[in-house]
Amino acid sequence: MSQIKSLADLKKKREEIKTGLDLRVKAIDPENHVQVKVAMATCGIASGAKPIMEFFVEQLDRRNIPGIVTQTGCMGYCFAEPTVEIKLPGKDPVVFGYVDLKRADLIIEKYIKEGELIDGIIPVNYETIDSKE
Amino acid sequence: MLTLALNILDIVQNSIRAKASEISVDIIESKKTDLLEIGVGDNGKGMPEELLSKVTDPFVTTRTTRKIGMGLPLFKYQANLAGGDLSIESGEGKGTRVKVTFILGHVDRQPLGDIAGVMTILMSANPEISFLYSHKTDNGDYRFSSVETKEYLGIKNFNDSHLLMDIKEMINENLKDIGVSDLN
Numbered sequence: 001m002s003q004i005k006s007l008a009d010l011k012k013k014r015e016e017i018k019t020g021l022d023l024r025v026k027a028i029d030p031e032n033h034v035q036v037k038v039a040m041a042t043c044g045i046a047s048g049a050k051p052i053m054e055f056f057v058e059q060l061d062r063r064n065i066p067g068i069v070t071q072t073g074c075m076g077y078c079f080a081e082p083t084v085e086i087k088l089p090g091k092d093p094v095v096f097g098y099v100d101l102k103r104a105d106l107i108i109e110k111y112i113k114e115g116e117l118i119d120g121i122i123p124v125n126y127e128t129i130d131s132k133e
Numbered sequence: 134m135l136t137l138a139l140n141i142l143d144i145v146q147n148s149i150r151a152k153a154s155e156i157s158v159d160i161i162e163s164k165k166t167d168l169l170e171i172g173v174g175d176n177g178k179g180m181p182e183e184l185l186s187k188v189t190d191p192f193v194t195t196r197t198t199r200k201i202g203m204g205l206p207l208f209k210y211q212a213n214l215a216g217g218d219l220s221i222e223s224g225e226g227k228g229t230r231v232k233v234t235f236i237l238g239h240v241d242r243q244p245l246g247d248i249a250g251v252m253t254i255l256m257s258a259n260p261e262i263s264f265l266y267s268h269k270t271d272n273g274d275y276r277f278s279s280v281e282t283k284e285y286l287g288i289k290n291f292n293d294s295h296l297l298m299d300i301k302e303m304i305n306e307n308l309k310d311i312g313v314s315d316l317n
Contacts, residue, residue, distance in 0.1 A: 046139070
């Protein structure tokens with residue numbers, strides 16, 4: 001099928017893919033998934049957050065990494081946009097700044113896959129003295 | 134912001150922050166009247182009159198992380214550049230509707246851009262919100278509803294990248310059919 005023009009085409013294509021290989025049932029359990037949050041306020045969008053988000057959605061799927069990609073608002077790091085917050089299961093979130101497609105690729109390969117930190121991390125502390133006791 | 138689609142993506146964030154459960158994006162363009170009209174409506178919490186009167190001032194924002202809010206002012210600026218304007222209707226508990234107009238053929242009007250990509254991003258990132266997108270031209274109209282699509286496909290959310298790409302393609306094909314040209 002060459003073109004998808006209606007919901008019926010969409011369903012048909014989906015069923016074709018399903019019968020082929022796709023048996024992954026993505027139960028949404030955020031705790032066991034990589035969570036990617038792309039900052040998408042005015043500053044982020046103007047700096048190119050949209051293609052970054054599309055990249056993460058596409059590449060996590062293509063590289064078989066169970067993950068959830070969502071958007072978030074401005075975190076106050078407008079100077080470093082686009083920024084992306086990554087939370088690996090069982091770890092504290094890490095915020096990466098100045099993310100372009102090349103760095104997004106690096107983030108997936110180095111940090112998400114290997115847990116290795118790369119340059120350009122914005123030091124963010126989510127814990128307050130109170131929550132530490 | 135280089136395209137109108139990115140401006141739409143930006144001001145829809147306001148609707149999301151206003152806890153809307155339904156968000157609609159309506160675009161009407163007509164070569165006959167040389168007008169382009171973009172409407173973004175939501176059923177969120179709306180805003181009081183006092184805020185409404187000054188919301189296009191860049192130094193007004195409801196957020197606390199910083200003191201400047203550029204979303205609406207930038208969109209208004211783009212409209213003004215192209216012979217149009219931005220207006221907002223809102224009331225507490227009544228939701229908000231933003232209407233932006235442009236002269237379609239104005240040299241300074243931004244291209245529409247990747248509106249299909251923007252809609253798919255919004256749907257995938259906000260599965261709990263129902264999105265309705267409609268686009269009307271002289272040649273016909275196209276309507277896309279995230280709820281209808283989910284029901285038809287029997288899915289709960291759009292977290293499959295292949296599906297998202299297919300939806301994007303579907304929207305783009307339909308837009309091309311009704312003569313929308315500036316999609317890049």
